[in-house]
Amino acid sequence: MKVIDLINANKKTAFSFEILPPLKGTGIEKLYQTIDTLREFDPKYINITTHRSEYVYKDLGNGLFQRNRLRRRPGTVAVAAAIQSKYNIRAVPHILCSGFTQEETEYVLLDLQFLGITDLLVLRGDKAKHESVFTPEGDGYFHAIELQEQINRFNRGEFTDGSEMKTMGTPFSYGVACYPEKHEEAPNIDEDIYWLKKKVEAGAEYAVTQLFYDNQKYFDFVDKVRKAGINIPIIPGIKPFKKLSQISMIPKTFKVDLPEELTKEALKCKNDQQTQQIGIEWCIKQCKELMAYGVPSIHFYTISAVDSIKEVAKVIY
Template structure:
């Protein structure tokens, strides 16, 4: 059953969460341990992030710098497949524009189809590390809407090689990201919503939002989506604070606001453990209100900390 089918057939709000592939050289067992803490709550699906290659410079013996291209967290598709068949769960790997040509994208989608993975979250991805501007690969996509169109074309049996005959249509269910506080590159909220509508009009079946800490911003976003003609389900994304530094790091990294009440509560903490407890209570408060307002589900960004998400879900659902 695809994600959109799960949403439509659900008798209550769905619980879903996101995990990162392990760093290169680390074991998949760490991912399994994270899932083991959450599987009792019957997650509707698990997202797996994708991480584009990075450019690094290392010093050679002669003192000159050597440019290298590395991928620190490879294995997204293989990890998703391993989890799908180990736990019999729906998995949703991320698929990025950044770092992939259209042909490479098609090949990844073919592999996913062969593996029985029919759900995908389509994202543009961040600019190359060290760059402020997103630059697509040669013959790659500049916008998520174009990536969505390519996926939907494959669902219609249309591949990049137009001369292919008797092609087999795929059956991907595509999700996309939404930004309650506006994507940082959009000049204003209206343009950002128009971009989101283009992704939906291109074939996306549902929206998962960027993390936020003020529910009123999500409710405003949901209303604005309806007003502009976006009628697919909108799933809120929640990330619990887990360290003192989060109130500084998260706004810088994800371009979001942290409410004063939460900032003041964290400032009273003296240890990361104290901050983590505040973060859990805040996320429980958010989750309960969101559920009371009829959201189709809540998506939790674990960032490697599934134990606190388990406490939040146990108290909220």
């Protein structure tokens, strides 16, 4: 079953989460520990992030530096295959514009199709650390919708060079990202929703939100997209608040607001242990309200938050 089918077939709010591939050279066991910690809550699918190469500079010791490309977290395809094989849970690798040429994307699609992994989350991705604005890699894409179009052509049996496949495999299905508080580069929320609608018209079957802490922002967003004629599931992306330092870090990194009530409670905390408990309680309240609203699924972002997510899931699932 495709992810959209798993979501729609579930009688209660489905559980899913996102993981990062391990850092280069660190092995996969810690990732397995994350899955083992959360698998009791019956995840319908697991997303695996993809990370572009970055330029790093090696000091040659003679006043010169050598610029090299490095991927700190390779292995998205292999991790997806390992998860489906070891756990029999649907794996959903992210596929990006950022850092990939059209040919590199095509090879990723071929590898995934050979492995029987045919669910994707299609994203533009972030700009490189050395860039002031997003810049495609070679003949790669500026926008996720262009990447969708390549996937759609692949599904029709067409390679990027115009040649045709002799044998076609199972076509890919995919979701996309959306932003209740708008994408940081969008001039306004209406323009952001316009492009979400275009992505739906291009074939997106569901959308997963950027993390948020104010449910009213999500409810208002869903209301706007429904009025715009967008009828796919809008899956809330959730991450428990955990550290006091996140009061400034989260708005800066993710371009989202923290509710005044959450901020006030967090500022009363004397240490991160107390802050984590406040974050768990807030997340439980947030998820219960989303469930009462009727969301078909809740998607959790696990980085540095696995233990908190477990505590939340024990209450709500």
